[in-house]
Amino acid sequence: MSSLIADAREKARALDRDDPLAFTRSEFNIPTKTQIASTRLPDSATTAAGPGHDSNDKCVYLCGNSLGLQPKRTQTRLNQYLATWATQGVQGHFKPLEESPLPTWLDADERAAQLIAPIVGASEAEVAVMQTLTANLHLLMSAFYRPDINGKHKIMLESKAFPSDHFAVETQLRHHGLDPSTSMVTLTSQINPEDNILTTAEILSAITAHASTTALLLLPGIQYYTGQLLDIPTITAHARAHQIFVIWDLAHAVGNVPLRLHDWQVDAAAWCSYKYLNSGPGCIGGMFVHEDNSSVTRPITDDKPEEGYTNRLAGWWGNDKGTRFVMANKFHPVKGAAGFQLSNPSILDITSLSASLEVFGLAGGVDQLREKSVRLTAFLEELLEGGIAEEERALFRIITPRDPLQRGAQLSLMLKGGLLETVMHELERRGVIVDERKPDVIRVAPAPLYNTFEDCVGFVEAFGHALAVARQGSA
Numbered sequence: 001m002s003s004l005i006a007d008a009r010e011k012a013r014a015l016d017r018d019d020p021l022a023f024t025r026s027e028f029n030i031p032t033k034t035q036i037a038s039t040r041l042p043d044s045a046t047t048a049a050g051p052g053h054d055s056n057d058k059c060v061y062l063c064g065n066s067l068g069l070q071p072k073r074t075q076t077r078l079n080q081y082l083a084t085w086a087t088q089g090v091q092g093h094f095k096p097l098e099e100s101p102l103p104t105w106l107d108a109d110e111r112a113a114q115l116i117a118p119i120v121g122a123s124e125a126e127v128a129v130m131q132t133l134t135a136n137l138h139l140l141m142s143a144f145y146r147p148d149i150n151g152k153h154k155i156m157l158e159s160k161a162f163p164s165d166h167f168a169v170e171t172q173l174r175h176h177g178l179d180p181s182t183s184m185v186t187l188t189s190q191i192n193p194e195d196n197i198l199t200t201a202e203i204l205s206a207i208t209a210h211a212s213t214t215a216l217l218l219l220p221g222i223q224y225y226t227g228q229l230l231d232i233p234t235i236t237a238h239a240r241a242h243q244i245f246v247i248w249d250l251a252h253a254v255g256n257v258p259l260r261l262h263d264w265q266v267d268a269a270a271w272c273s274y275k276y277l278n279s280g281p282g283c284i285g286g287m288f289v290h291e292d293n294s295s296v297t298r299p300i301t302d303d304k305p306e307e308g309y310t311n312r313l314a315g316w317w318g319n320d321k322g323t324r325f326v327m328a329n330k331f332h333p334v335k336g337a338a339g340f341q342l343s344n345p346s347i348l349d350i351t352s353l354s355a356s357l358e359v360f361g362l363a364g365g366v367d368q369l370r371e372k373s374v375r376l377t378a379f380l381e382e383l384l385e386g387g388i389a390e391e392e393r394a395l396f397r398i399i400t401p402r403d404p405l406q407r408g409a410q411l412s413l414m415l416k417g418g419l420l421e422t423v424m425h426e427l428e429r430r431g432v433i434v435d436e437r438k439p440d441v442i443r444v445a446p447a448p449l450y451n452t453f454e455d456c457v458g459f460v461e462a463f464g465h466a467l468a469v470a471r472q473g474s475a
Contacts, residue, residue: 004386004387005387005457005460005461005464008383008387008457008460009454009457011453012379012452012453012454012456012457013453013454015375015379015453016452016453016454019372019452019453021363021368021369021372021448021449022452023362024359024362024363024448024449024450025449025450025451025452026072027071027072027073027359027362027449027450028069028070028071028072028278028359028449028450029069029070029071029072030058030059030061030069030450031058031059031061031069031433032057032058032059033057033058033059033431034057035059036059036428036431036433037431059431059432059433060431060432060433060455060458060459060462061433061450061451061455062432062433062434062444062445062446062447062451062455062456062459063433063434063435063443063445064275064276064278064409064445064446064447064449064450064451065224065227065252065256065275065276065409065410065435065443065445065447066275066435066443066445067274067275067281068274068275068276068277068278068279068356068447068449069278069447069450070278070280071278071355071356071358071359073355073358073359074280074352074355074356076355077101077102077351077352077354077355078348078351078352078355080100080101080102080351081102081347081348081351084097084100084102092104092105093105093106094106102351105344105347106321108345108347108350108351108354109128109129109130109317109338109341109345109350110124110338111350111354112129112350112353112354112357113127113128113129113337113338115354115357115358115360115361116129116286116353116357118365118366119254119255119259119277119357119360119365119366120250120254120259120261120269120271120286120288121258121259121260121261121262121263121264122261122262122288123262123291123336125291125294125335125336125337125338126261126262126288126289126290126291126294126336126337127286127287127288127337128286128287128289128336128337128338128340128341129273129284129285129286129345129350129353130284130285130286130287130317130340130341130342130345131284131285131287131342132272132282132284132285133164133249133251133270133271133272133285134164134165134167134168135285136270136285136286136287137165137168137218137247137249137270138168138172139287139312139313139340139342140247140268140270140287140289140340141155141168141169141172141216141247142172142312142313143310143311143312143313143340144216144245144247144267144268144293144310145172145176145215145216145245146215147173147176147178147183147215148215149178151212151213152212152213152214152215152243152244153178153183153213153215154183154184154185154210154213154214154215154216155169155172155173155183155184155185155214155215155216155217155218156184156185156186156187156206156207156210156214156216156217156218156244157169157184157185157186157187157217157218157219158186158187158188158196158198158219158220158223159186159187159188159196160196160223160225161186161218161220162220162224162249162251165218165220165249169184169218170184185206185210185214187202187203187206189202190202195226195399195414196226197226197228197399197401198228198230200230200231200234200235203219203230203235204234204235204238207235207238207239207242207244208238208242211242211243211244214242214244215244215245216244216245216246216247217235217239217244217245217246217247218247218248218249219235219246219248219249220248220249220250220251220252220253221248221249221250221251221252221253221254221257221259221269222250222251222252222253222256222257222407222408222410223252224251224252225412225437225441225443226399226400226401226412227252227399227400227401227407227408227410227411227412227443227445228400228401228406228407229253229257229401229405229406229407229408232248232259232264232266233260233264236248236264236265236266236267237264237265240265240267245267245268246266246267246268247267247268247269247270248261248266248268248269248270249269249270249271250269250270250271251271251272251275252275252276252408252410253271253408254271254273254275254276254277254286255275255276255277255278255360255366256275256276256366256373256408256409257366257370257373257408258366258367258370259366261288261290262290262291265290265292266288266290267289267290267292267293268287268288268289268290268293269287269288270285270286270287270288271285271286271287272285273285273286273353273356276409276447276449277353277356277357278356278359278449279349279352279353279356280349280352280353283349283352283353284345284346284349284350284353287337287340288337289336289337289340291336293310294309294310294335294336294337294339294340295309295335295336296309296333296335296339309333309339312339312340313342314331314333314342315341315342315343316342316343316344317341317342317343317344317345318331318333318334318338318339318340318341318342319331319332319333319334320332320333320334321334359449360449363449369448369449370448372448373408373409373446373447373448374404376409376446376448376451376453376456377404377407377408377409377410377411377446378404379453379456380411380444380446380456380459380460381398381402381411383456383457383460384398384411384413384460384463387457387460387461387464388460388463388464388467389464389468391468391471392464392467392468392471395415395416395419395467395470395471396413396414396415396416396442396467397413397414398411398412398413398414399412399413399414399441400412408445409445409446409447409448410443410444410445411443411444411445412437412441412442412443412444413441413442413443413444414440414441415440415441415442416440417439417440418474419440419467419470419471419474420436420438420439420440420441420442422466422469422470422473422474423442423463423466423467423469423470424436424442424466425466426462426465426466426469426470427459427462427463427466430462430465430466431462432458432459432462432463434459444459
């Protein structure tokens with residue numbers, strides 16, 4: 001294997017030298033092997049590697065599908081926010097500061113919406129940066145799920161949906177007095193039941209079969225476990241043709257693959273921002289509501305403020321800026337997705353997210369990143385198939401679709417039973433960070449903003465060694 005790895009490393013270095021997006025890696029703090037092995041909290045002065053630090057000590061971080069790395073400018077922007085708070089107090093809500101790159105706190109959500117809109121393929125008015133993923137799914141369902149017990153009352157989702165989505169659907173059904181056993185349709189692949197890689201044809205067939213009783217469809221843009229990218233425009237069009245409202249969970253798709261939510265006529269969507277958007281753990285989420293579903297259709301008056309807009313749960317930050325601080329008990333919603341906002345958002349969160357979105361702008365957007373991502377993941381796949389000894393190659397299989405059009409950055413590797421704990425331990429010992437999904441899956445995701453082709457070689461080399469240790473230990 002060593003000669004194969006040596007050749008692959010030489011090829012990877014050439015690819016990295018020719019990469020027009022290589023410069024974006026320098027925008028991120030890449031942990032060192034020493035840092036990830038440490039059990040002590042470093043002080044701020046030693047968090048980032050200094051100019052003389054050995055670049056060979058950088059860890060191989062292929063876990064952007066779970067938590068993206070920290071952009072260097074995040075600390076700068078947060079310090080600017082803290083300085084504003086320290087010196088301006090409450091005036092920070094309304095007072096622009098000279099030479100500050102930050103918006104006032106009143107306008108911070110609007111600025112974040114401007115930055116995220118092109119990433120999801122929407123107009124600024126169709127997106128809102130707010131709440132968290134599951135909270136936003138609940139808010140969307142509260143607005144658009146209108147079950148008719150004698151007609152359309154079912155919600156359709158995949159059988160192996162991320163648990164939080166499953167919980168949200170079940171509790172929404174119970175909230176309406178419905179029984180999940182009769183009002184929830186779960187999709188399972190008949191072609192590949194073991195991995196549940198649902199074909200587009202299977203999904204369309206299920207929509208047709210349940211159309212008369214289904215009110216809402218909730219699916220992931222990219223399935224978290226397998227890494228499968230679903231055909232969002234085709235599935236959306238088919239569901240809408242059957243009068244089914246469509247919500248997409250884009251947690252693993254946003255910032256990973258190009259999205260055209262407006263053009264695809266997606267009804268609504270929600271996402272988190274701490275994976276490929278690199279905003280930080282548990283940071284603020286976002287939602288999309290197509291303009292057809294969020295427009296204010298009649299003049300809103302104080303006599304009838306509730307008329308003219310889609311029913312939704314409301315809060316004061318969804319109120320029009322012109323009347324938000326009047327403090328009258330009359331809801332005049334902002335037009336578009338911003339009218340779904342509840343409380344004033346965390347400026348700490350929005351500042352962190354916006355810092356990362358600036359880097360997307362430097363890279364030229366998701367389309368350019370996707371081109372690199374396809375090449376990175378294909379290179380990783382090639383190495384997994386040809387850069388590992390035969391004995392170890394027999395210990396895993398790739399369950400993510402091989403067609404680049406049916407996947408994002410992530411490859412999910414299914415290990416033989418009983419190997420996961422040892423393999424993960426050995427990878428970590430070698431300074432390689434990926435994540436696991438028990439009982440037997442490792443998810444590996446080269447993120448084009450900061451990962452290199454040489455990172456893929458480093459992973460495969462370490463993975464081969466880890467599999468050999470696991471094989472010997474189980475013999």
